[in-house]
Amino acid sequence: QKEVEQNSGPLSVPEGAIASLNCTYSDRGSQSFFWYRQYSGKSPELIMFIYSNGDKEDGRFTAQLNKASQYVSLLIRDSQPSDSATYLCAVNSRTNAGKSTFGDGTTLTVKP
Amino acid sequence: KAGVTQTPRYLIKTRGQQVTLSCSPISGHRSVSWYQQTPGQGLQFLFEYFSETQRNKGNFPGRFSGRQFSNSRSEMNVSTLELGDSALYLCASSLEGQVFYEQYFGPGTRLTVT
Numbered sequence: 001q002k003e004v005e006q007n008s009g010p011l012s013v014p015e016g017a018i019a020s021l022n023c024t025y026s027d028r029g030s031q032s033f034f035w036y037r038q039y040s041g042k043s044p045e046l047i048m049f050i051y052s053n054g055d056k057e058d059g060r061f062t063a064q065l066n067k068a069s070q071y072v073s074l075l076i077r078d079s080q081p082s083d084s085a086t087y088l089c090a091v092n093s094r095t096n097a098g099k100s101t102f103g104d105g106t107t108l109t110v111k112p
Numbered sequence: 113k114a115g116v117t118q119t120p121r122y123l124i125k126t127r128g129q130q131v132t133l134s135c136s137p138i139s140g141h142r143s144v145s146w147y148q149q150t151p152g153q154g155l156q157f158l159f160e161y162f163s164e165t166q167r168n169k170g171n172f173p174g175r176f177s178g179r180q181f182s183n184s185r186s187e188m189n190v191s192t193l194e195l196g197d198s199a200l201y202l203c204a205s206s207l208e209g210q211v212f213y214e215q216y217f218g219p220g221t222r223l224t225v226t
Binding site: 032034036042043044045046049088090092099100101102103104105 | 145147154155156157160168170200202204213214215216217218219220
């Protein structure tokens with residue numbers, strides 16, 4: 001079992017719809033959770049981070065964390081073609097704060 | 113504030129050679145982590161340096177090494193290059209003192225081994 005698992009996709013949504021990206025992790029000691037967006041040929045860009053159970057909203061993005069279920073998700077509202085990218089989930093544990101474990105990413109395509 | 117910078121951006125080497133990559137973190141950031149990204153393996157953690165000391169290490173062979181200088185700039189070295197070392201090498205910096213590490217990535221160095 002991988003430490004961080006994401007649906008590889010591709011996930012396709014129409015413009016204006018809500019895109020839902022999911023991530024599960026195996027280490028119960030995980031402390032912090034990050035979502036990165038990576039455009040083809042570019043480096044990952046941090047878009048959201050969450051530490052506490054519940055929802056965290058930032059503009060069109062909402063991160064949701066459920067530590068009991070070891071599940072973190074990212075919702076993108078009013079999806080735009082410019083949101084088309086690969087979304088990477090990353091997890092840090094309490095004991096290795098400087099090391100992030102990444103999922104393989106979910107490729108999102110937003111169709112005009 | 114300037115972002116993370118990496119040099120060179122592109123590199124072509126032949127098998128058996130060695131290579132050194134450089135990373136300058138965001139001003140004030142003292143932690144630098146290195147990752148390898150390949151289509152087959154995704155993003156894999158190499159090592160992390162903080163205050164000139166290696167603090168975390170991933171599961172890579174000893175051919176991969178690094179160091180950090182007093183100004184927090186970091187270098188990564190790969191000796192005896194293999195074809196499988198072709199990858200995008202990314203460094204990320206984070207602010208010391210934060211319990212929860214938000215990492216900011218540089219543009220990466222694309223290494224091709226022929």
